[in-house]
Amino acid sequence: MVLTKLGTLYRKWENWILPALFVLILLLLLGLRFDYYYDLNDDVLMKDILSGVYTGAFESRNVQMLFPLSLILSFVCRIFGTSYVYGLFLCVCQFGSLYVILYRSMRFVTKTMGKATLGLLESLLFAALLLPQLVFVQYTVTSGLLTAAAIFWFLTGKKAEEEKCAGGFLKKNLPPVLLCILAFLLRPEMLILLLPLAGVAGLWKWAEERPVFTKKNAACYLGVFGLILAGLLIGQAANGIAYGSAEWKEFFRLFNARTEVYDFKTADILKYEENKEFYDSLGLTEEEAALLGNYNYGVDDRIDAGLMERISAYALEKEGYFGKSLREGIWIYKARLSNTPGLDFDAEQEFPFLLTEAVLIVLLLLAAYLGKRAALLWQLLLFGGVRSVLWMYLILRNRVPVRISHPLYFAEIVMLAAWLLHYLKEGQFTAKEKLSARRWLNPVYISVILLFVTAFSLLPRSMEKTGEEYASREWINRTDTAARVYYRSHPENLYLADVYSTVQFSEKMFRDGETHLGNYDLLGGWLCKSPLAEKKLEAFGYVSLEDALVNGENVRLVSLKGESWEWLEAYFRERGLVIRVIMEERIPGGTEGNELEVYRLQKEEIS
Incomplete structure (x- = not known):
């Protein structure tokens, strides 16, 4: 009796339960094999700001994400008294995005075995493509995954003609709208980059309506776009109000100019x-x-x-605005498409995305050909044109790091996969009367087999690369961990680190959950000269970094072993001050050959 009830309950909620099982298995396997890391020290600093480590207070403004979201995260940090909140939020968003894709895929298969096969296939592809991003988490990537999940939800939903009114269509598409807004609040630039692809998805689906141009269709599709746009404008307006003071406006002038100089030139x-x-x-x-x-x-x-x-x-x-000529950009774009090694990108890292994308395009063409759907040609041409413009923009701007390129690839793959599912369902290739006498010609079987082969061929190298990166981070970050312990053991001092000596360090997401004020900071970086940086210095009795270096008796400098401080001595000497930087001790417990050293500043009278 109990088993019967459980079976009935499972069948009722199967489309929810199966995706949850696959995501939990993936989460468990990764958790057993690896610890989760923040990919960059940008995320570490954002976490420190939200959780009180940076200024000693749970700050609601962390500069990089928009205020409504940072306000909520800082409030949750305050309630639970832990810095784990930010890391948990990113993990929930990433694995939640994968869950959304799995959940929306279940509606394309009727039998449990088929659902399980599709869930396994997609989970293997997730691991083959995204394993490093799932272990080494970065908020830009997270924003991209949220946007990709929103596009997939929209493309796998019902057409407007299947709804009685525009209101029903908008209600059904409220989840992707909210996902887009969340992605924007987390990392506005990533959502804006992917928005043209979302527009392509909208045109694809709108063109499937019969008739195409009706007031109802316009209200449905433009309504979804309008809701997204309204959410973005509200989020941006709230952010503008939160950072509306003269001090924050002055800082963002510096921040934007610094970004242009350091990131794009x-x-x-x-x-x-x-x-x-x-x-x-x-x-x-x-x-x-x-x-x-x-x-x-x-x-x-x-x-x-x-x-x-x-x-x-x-x-x-x-x-110029673009760092490369159009001719050079086209050449680099072609080299990326052909996965030519030796350029300023890792061809081995990009190969899995390019291969998966190529396989999906071939399968789409096959399904369209057998289903006599010539419309796919203009759809793929539109897709190719828009993706080319996006890639060319990034290439010409000299801004194609992995944290941007990989989410862009993934969003493209998700779009193609959603449309393949759509074509296979619309063509009804699984119906017995549609099957070929030679079953291997059925595009459903070909798609499943070819994608399984793709996933299994890519997964071993993905695991190997992630393992190598994990071992490297464990080795490097022993130095950073030792430094944090050292700082805490000397609370009377303020430690100021050379920026490039610490840029390679990240941090485990769930290390100690600390929320107390950290007695360390950088001599530069993207938060430098902000109201938050000034607040931190005030907590130690200084008005600026220069004031701390010139007048501070308890100030120490930190850099990697062997780094020279002659530039700082020369700077003060040019300003009429004789300040010598003298090595005090080496921080114990660091990685051999990668140790940090502590220096004190000795002020001398000018002779």
Whole structure:
């Protein structure tokens, strides 16, 4: 009797339960094999801001994500008194996105065995493509996965003609709208990058309506777009209000100019000798310009928003908005499509995405051919055109890191996979009367077999690469872990680290859950000179980094073993101060050959 009731309950909720099982299995296997890491120290700093580690208070503004979301996360951190909140949020979003894709796929299969096969296939593909991103978590990637899940939900939903009114269609598509808004609040740039692909998905589906152009269809499809746009505008408006003070506006002028200089321009712009005339016109000496080159510009109070904007304008004038010519960009784009090694991207890392995408396009063409659906040709041409524009933009802007390229690839794959499911269902190839006498010609079987072969061929290397990266991070981050222990054991000091000495460090997501004020910071970085950075310095009795270095008795400097501080001594000497940087001790417990050293500043009288 009990088994009968459980069986009935399972059949009722099968489409919810099976995806949950596959996601939980994936989560369990990864958790047993690896610990979850923040991919970059950007996420570590955002976590520290939200959880009180940075300033000693649970801050609701963490600069990188929009205010409504950071407000909620900081509030939850305050309630539970742990820094785990941010990491848990990212993991829930990532695995939740995979769950959404699995759940929406179940409606295309009727029998339990078919659902289980499809769930297994998709889970294997997730692991083959996204294993590093699932273990080494980064908020930009998370935003991309949320957007991909939203596109998949929309494409696998019912047509407008199947709903009685536009309101029903909008209600059914409220989840993808909310996913897009959440992705935007988490990382606005990623959602905006993927929005054109979402627009292509909308055109694909709208074109399937019969008739196409009706008031109801316009209300349905434009209504979904309108809801997304309204959510984005509300989120942006709330963010503008939250950062509306003069101090925050001044910081964002600096932040935006810094982003243009450091993220989109070549390093040659920051070299003094090659740009001497320009830096002289700014009144910057070679010693002061060196602070820009090593990213420790927080040392100099003169480097403010106005000066950074002038550097940004100079970089724009010298290199242009796009860092590469159109001809060069086209050549690089073709090389990426052909997975040519030796360029400024990891061809081995991108191969799984390119192969999966190529397999899906071949399967789509086969399904369309057998189903006599010529419309696929213009749909793929539109898709190819839009994706080419997006990739060309990133290439020409010199901005194609893995955390951007891989979510973009995944969104493309999700779109193609959703449309393949749509074509297979619309063609009713699984119906007995439609089956070929030679069953191997059935596109459903071909799709399943070919995609399983693809997943199994890619998965071993994905596991191997993730294992290698995990071992590397464990080795590198022993130094960072030792440093955090050392800082806590000397609470009387404020430790200021050279930016590039710490850029390689990340952190385990669920390490200690600390929320108390950390007595360490960087000499530069994206949060430098912000109201939050000033608040942190005030907690230690200083008004700026320069004030701390000149007047602080309890200030210590930190850098990797062997790094020179001559640039800092030269900077102060040029300003009429004799300050020597003297090695005090090496932080114990670090990785051999990658240790951090602590330095004290000795002030001397000018003879």
